[in-house]
Amino acid sequence: MINIPKGTKDVLPSQSYKWQYVENTAREVARVFNLKEIRTPVFEHTELFTRGVGDTTDVVNKEMYTFEDKGGRSVTLKPEGTAGAARLFIENGLASSPMPVKTYYITPCFRYERPQAGRLREFHQFGMEIFGAESFTQDAEVILAASSFLEKLGVRTRLEINSIGCKTCRAEYNAALRKYFAPHLDGMCPACRARFGKNPLRMLDCKEEACKKIAAAAPAITDYLCADCADHFAGLKNLLTAQGVEYTVNPRIVRGLDYYTKTVFEFVSDAIGAQGTVCGGGRYDGLLEELGASPLPAIGFAAGIERLLLLMENTSAAFPEDGKPLIYVAGLDDACRAEAFKTVCFLRSKGIAAETDHTGRSVKAQFKYADKLGVKFVAVIGGDELASGEIKIKNMSSGEQTAVKCADIYAYLTKE
RNA sequence: GCGGGCGUAGCUCAAUCGGUAGAGCGCCAGAUUGUGGCUCUGGAGGUAGCAAGUUCGAAACUUGUCGCCCGCCCCA
Numbered sequence: 001m002i003n004i005p006k007g008t009k010d011v012l013p014s015q016s017y018k019w020q021y022v023e024n025t026a027r028e029v030a031r032v033f034n035l036k037e038i039r040t041p042v043f044e045h046t047e048l049f050t051r052g053v054g055d056t057t058d059v060v061n062k063e064m065y066t067f068e069d070k071g072g073r074s075v076t077l078k079p080e081g082t083a084g085a086a087r088l089f090i091e092n093g094l095a096s097s098p099m100p101v102k103t104y105y106i107t108p109c110f111r112y113e114r115p116q117a118g119r120l121r122e123f124h125q126f127g128m129e130i131f132g133a134e135s136f137t138q139d140a141e142v143i144l145a146a147s148s149f150l151e152k153l154g155v156r157t158r159l160e161i162n163s164i165g166c167k168t169c170r171a172e173y174n175a176a177l178r179k180y181f182a183p184h185l186d187g188m189c190p191a192c193r194a195r196f197g198k199n200p201l202r203m204l205d206c207k208e209e210a211c212k213k214i215a216a217a218a219p220a221i222t223d224y225l226c227a228d229c230a231d232h233f234a235g236l237k238n239l240l241t242a243q244g245v246e247y248t249v250n251p252r253i254v255r256g257l258d259y260y261t262k263t264v265f266e267f268v269s270d271a272i273g274a275q276g277t278v279c280g281g282g283r284y285d286g287l288l289e290e291l292g293a294s295p296l297p298a299i300g301f302a303a304g305i306e307r308l309l310l311l312m313e314n315t316s317a318a319f320p321e322d323g324k325p326l327i328y329v330a331g332l333d334d335a336c337r338a339e340a341f342k343t344v345c346f347l348r349s350k351g352i353a354a355e356t357d358h359t360g361r362s363v364k365a366q367f368k369y370a371d372k373l374g375v376k377f378v379a380v381i382g383g384d385e386l387a388s389g390e391i392k393i394k395n396m397s398s399g400e401q402t403a404v405k406c407a408d409i410y411a412y413l414t415k416e
Numbered sequence: 417g418c419g420g421g422c423g424u425a426g427c428u429c430a431a432u433c434g435g436u437a438g439a440g441c442g443c444c445a446g447a448u449u450g451u452g453g454c455u456c457u458g459g460a461g462g463u464a465g466c467a468a469g470u471u472c473g474a475a476a477c478u479u480g481u482c483g484c485c486c487g488c489c490c491c492a
Contacts, residue, residue: 003483058490062417080492109492114417116486125492191489207489255491266492277492304492332450363450371452382450396452 007113007121009306017322018312022153022305023106026126029149033141035104035128040084042108046074052083052291054258056198063111077110081302082259082284083291085129090293099132106305117273118307127281127302131288134297136235139263139283140243143236146279146301147245150267153308154317157267157278160250161240163233164201165225166261167286173224174200184214201254220251229262236263259284263299272310279303325353326413327393328370330363332382340381343391343409350410371396377413379404 004010011019030037046066053060065077078084085103088094094101106126113119128145130138143159150157165173177200185193189208196203204215225233240247247265255264264282272278281301289295312319329344331337340356347354355373357366363380370378379393390403393412404412 006483063490111491113490114488115484116488119491123492127492205490257491274487275491280492302492307492330451336450362445364452365445367452369452378451380450384450392451394451399452401451 005121007115009120009122014322018309018319019305021319022308022312023126025152026104026106026149026303029145029152030104030128032148033102033128033145035102035130035145038085038088038103038105040078040081040088040105040107042110043075043077044084044087046076048083048087048291049076049079052086052259052287053080057258059111059257063113065110065112078107079111080109080257081105081107081125081127082129082257082287082300085127085300086131086287086291086298089129089131090288090291094131095294095296100138101131102128103130104128116275118275118304118310120306124305125302126305127300129298129300131298132296133299134285136232136263137239139232139236139299140239142281142299142301143240143265144243144245146265146267146281146303149303150279150308153312155269155278155308155311155315157269157311159245159247159265159267160253161236161247161263161265162221162250162253163225163229163262164221164254164260164264164282165229169224169226169229170201170221170261172226173219173221176219176224177201177203180218181214188214199258204252205254215252222249222251232262255280255282259287259290261285265301267303269311271314272307275307277304278307278311323353324374324376325355326375327352327354327377327379328366328373328375329354329356329379329381329391330366330370331357332363332380334360336381336383336386339386340379343379343381343406347410347413352410352413379409 027037046064049064050060055061059079064079066074069075085105089101089103104127106124108122108124110122112121115121126149128142130142143161147159164170178196181188181196181200181203185196188203188211189206192203192206192208192211195206201221203211204218206212206215222230222233237247237249253264253266260282262283262285265280266277267279268276269278270276279301281299283297283299285297286295287298311317327347329340331340337357337360344354344356355370355375357369361369367378376396377393378396379391381391385391389406391406391409392401393404393409394401402412
């Protein structure tokens with residue numbers, strides 16, 4: 001027996017409708033917010049991620065599925081969606097389209113990590129990326145879209161936002177952080193000592209107790225934002241408030257991907273274990289330039305579909321019912337089953353979900369099976385029906401039986 | 417990469433002191449000959465994760481190994 005690879009999950013026939021519901025909801029939100037779908041390859045040149053996501057990040061350093069293909073090229077299974085979206089935007093010259101360019105995707109992603117609750121090696125994201133708008137109103141729109149998506153799914157989360165500044169104010173802030181942390185370095189973990197040189201921002205996010213204590217008194221980015229970034233953040237907060245979106249400012253959220261600038265945000269839940277971030281995103285005004293294109297502001301988010309599903313199940317969120325066939329056509333013997341098959345083919349050609357027997361079961365067993373399928377009607381074809389050209393159709397909830405002429409079955413089924 | 421927990425039927429789980437494997441659910445069939453849900457009866461289904469060791473005897477005890485789960489790190 002060969003079993004499923006570590007950190008991956010099957011979606012079973014009894015569960016797929018839940019995925020479809022989440023995906024359909026995502027597409028509906030995208031439609032209302034005027035986003036167009038994009039699809040990028042599952043693998044890209046490794047360099048896209050080392051440059052795009054950032055080679056100081058854990059995602060790039062230890063979590064990528066990287067391999068050499070037969071032509072000796074280094075390729076990587078996408079660990080996230082933004083870099084590929086940016087590559088698509090640049091490579092296809094979308095910079096010459098009317099701005100902003102608003103896109104979304106639903107895609108598998110891959111990270112080589114130890115699996116735990118809400119964390120898989122293959123997972124799925126619904127994400128949106130919007131290129132070419134620098135206004136805080138665009139930030140607000142993206143957060144509103146995420147919020148609306150979560151609300152439609154009936155899940156409760158808290159929204160945490162922060163601003164991590166632009167190139168200029170971040171440089172100043174990093175200097176301030178280094179100045180603050182320098183005398184404390186001896187008491188901090190090795191990871192933080194490494195972060196000190198590369199990206200001191202992330203020292204704020206360390207979970208080690210000792211580091212946490214030291215970081216607690218560190219200067220806050222919000223005190224170092226340049227006038228432009230401060231206005232941007234203030235404008236965003238005002239807009240969110242005006243739209244009735246509750247949020248808290250959490251100066252600790254810095255996010256682990258290097259491309260973020262200015263606004264960052266997370267929708268977090270406590271109901272799904274330690275990995276509580278259901279949706280996260282932010283602005284990445286420097287990414288396109290980093291990838292070699294002309295500078296262009298952009299912002300986006302990604303929501304983890306498995307985490308959402310987990311959250312929905314843990315909080316008994318409502319799913320719509322799974323689809324069921326409308327009618328089961330039972331046949332008494334082989335001749336009748338042949339007639340039942342014909343009838344079902346006809347109904348299906350008319351767009352009616354119909355089912356019939358393929359196992360040679362008794363009529364009784366066919367009824368049992370039909371009941372388990374949850375059909376509304378069962379039609380029985382026996383010798384009498386073959387002779388008379390009328391079929392008895394039973395309503396499974398009321399138990400009533402009606403004789404219907406073969407030619408009128410479709411009309412009967414669609415009359416309500 | 418590190419820490420903790422757990423591996424018995426498709427699923428959820430039992431079995432006194434080590435004595436050679438069970439229930440519920442699910443599946444299939446039947447309860448007088450063409451009709452579901454409830455009930456009853458029967459059936460199929462297990463190399464006890466795997467491998468060593470201790471023992472007259474191991475699902476149980478020991479060791480190793482593999483797998484899964486949860487947590488750390490990080491993130492969706």
